[in-house]
Amino acid sequence: MNDLGLDGSVAIVTGAGSLAPGIGNGKAAAVLLAEAGAKVMLVDRSLDNMKETLELIAERGGDCVPVTADVSDEAGCAGVVASAMDTWGRVDVLVNNVGTAGPAGTVVDVAVDAWDACLRVNVTSMLLMSRFAIPHMRAAGAGSIVNISSVLGMRGGHPAIAYPTTKAAIIGLTKSMAVHHGPDGIRVNAVAPGFAYTPMVYAQGLSEENRERRRLAAPLHTEGTGWDTGEAVLFLASDRSRWMTGTVLVVDGGLTASAGMTGDMSVTARDTP
Ligand SMILES: NC(=O)c1ccc[n+]([C@@H]2O[C@H](COP(=O)([O-])OP(=O)(O)OC[C@H]3O[C@@H](n4cnc5c(N)ncnc54)[C@H](O)[C@@H]3O)[C@@H](O)[C@H]2O)c1
Secondary structure, three states: OOOOOOOOOEEEEEOOOOOOOOOOHHHHHHHHHHHOOOEEEEEEOOOHHHHHHHHHHHHOOOEEEEEEOOOOOHHHHHHHHHHHHHHHOOOOEEEEOOOOOOOOOOOOOOOHHHHHHHHHHHHHHHHHHHHHHHHHHHHHOOEEEEEEOOHHHOOOOOOOOHHHHHHHHHHHHHHHHHHHHHHHOEEEEEEEEOOOOOHHHHOOOOOHHHHHHHHHHOOOOOOOOHHHHHHHHHHHHOHHHOOOOOOEEEEOOOHHHOOOOOHHHOOHHHHOO
16 A cells, blocks of 8 residues: 555556657556555557556566557547446546647648647547546546647747647646546646657657757756656645645646846846845
């Protein structure tokens, strides 16, 4: 037993694999939840992408079942929740982690079909998974949903319009869901990771120079990993955050704490007598 309150619980983690070898956000969350005693339904559209997650959970003596599904598809989401209910008879935790980088382009030139597809995968998938999980949580009088946003949903500065818009929408979704479902004992929170070094990032090709720039952009000058996101998910899924709902837990090495002012931009030194 442990005081996280997750022993014997059932968790669903979407995007529990990763696009390349290494530790992604969903993979880390799934491994940490299993290690804390949850039975974890691993969801990914690719079984191959979940192999490493399965191995890590087995090494740590955890319990999990992989399911292949596309969470942008309503029937796929219904099937995942039905499968968790058939297997374990309950759903206590839902981690909505799936998210894609989306198309390039500003509002002037982004391809509208690709914009629609990005909203579907990054935001509608969370609505659909929650739609099927919440009735079971409501019946049990408790549940915890964790949605993965991004600091890019809190600040401008991304070169494209689609990805940051979806990540901002997830923050609005989270707060509204928290208010709608709080009276049923269901908590809904978001994690906003910063510039972590994960397979999603390096699978698309990231030079060592740009990796270093990402590390140095945050005041801590420490590179973030999927484990950092996973620990925040674990906390929000667990009883340790029992009085928290509608929050956005920022995990970014201090990136969003800074307004970006450097000494020579400040007037304080000149004007203060
Ligand atoms: N890495 C970062 O720096 C960073 C920063 C902020 C937020 N995020 C967010 O973290 C989340 C992803 O993290 P990750 O590290 O686990 O990513 P990842 O891309 O490595 O893995 C996600 C998995 O999701 C699966 N997937 C993609 N679309 C799917 C779909 N429609 N249905 C089912 N599975 C699907 C992929 O097959 C992949 O295995 C995203 O929401 C992303 O926006 C990442």
